[in-house]
Amino acid sequence: MTIDWRYTVHDGLGVLSVAGHLGPEAVRRFGGAVGWALTRGTGPVVVDLTELRGWSAEGQLAIADAARRLAEAGRALELAAIPADGSLVPAGDGPPVPVHVDRAAALAAHRSGRRAERGEERQEWRTTGWPADGPAPRAAGQAGLSNC
Template sequence: MTLQWRYSTHDHLGILSLAGHLGPQDTGRFSGAVTWALARGRGPVVLDLTALEGWTSAGQAAITEAARQLAAYGRPLELAAIPADGSLVPDDACPLLPVHHDLNTALVAHRAAAAPGPRQQWCTAGWPTLS
């Protein structure tokens, strides 16, 4: 499955959700999603990995690079629901990467759980719909 993404803006944070697999062939698409998030939101970006089936070292490096890119614009990156292997090991040049157990925990940390739904939302054409 090709990597799919959805970006939702909320009052003071953005949620970038990934589905599929984040491997070397997907890093360009992921980078484009991060650029999309930079242009269309404010505050921290929570990278929701709930539907991510797995990642490679190239995918993990892309996440580290995204953290640097977002930090350069004053927007921290936070992770929610990392894949079971939990092997993301950022290098020393990576900004702090808070990790939340799941998306709801991340939202609670930002007091966004009780807030209304997203203000705007964009996604790739292949974003999976949930029944």
Template sequence: MTIQWHYTTLDGLGLLSVSGFLGADSVSRFGGAVGWVQARGVGPVILDLALLRGWSAAGQEAVTEAARRLAAVGRPLELAAIPADGLVVPGDSHPPVTIHYDLAAALTAHQVSAEDPSGQQEWRTTGWPDNGVPATA
């Protein structure tokens, strides 16, 4: 199974939510989502992993690569709700990645509300329903 993603531009930042399992077979799709994010919005990008069932070493490296890609265009990556199976900590050659306990903490840190729809734009994969709960395979 591949991942599904949902991207929302908020006031001065982007929110990329991912569901499914981020493994070697979904790295390309995740990279495409990061490319979409690069081209749209401004400011930091919060990667919400609350709906991610897990990730492999390849998936973790894809997140590290996303941090590099986004940093190259001046958009730091922050993680919210990392999976319980841990995170490969980027080395000194990678941009710093802020980790938040959950999405609420990340949004609070930026004094942003996801509930305020003014100025928001959204994009999602076709497998991500309108109610924000990912489709199950």
């Protein structure tokens, strides 16, 4: 079992949404999604786990590794909507990983004190398995990815 992901950049904030089960089989794909976020954004990255059915210890360590990778690039990682089992990413020696109750709370935390700029372009990339919530995506020129 693997994961599907969608990465959206809007208002200077990246949101990496993950669906499926973040287990040993999905760690590499998740690392690729984090790499995608590193090259296509500049601000903090909220990992939205609303659609995640669960995660293993390896998946939790992949989140901690992502936090380190982002911190090395001068960016922060935050979590939204951790799985229902209430387990958290191990603290370890990495950067702190703030946790928000859901995606809306994470977005609200970043909007407070900041006015959204008018006309800012919103970009989105996702795996082809991500549930479509609009018109069919345009090809992004890379196998298995869509740029909406």
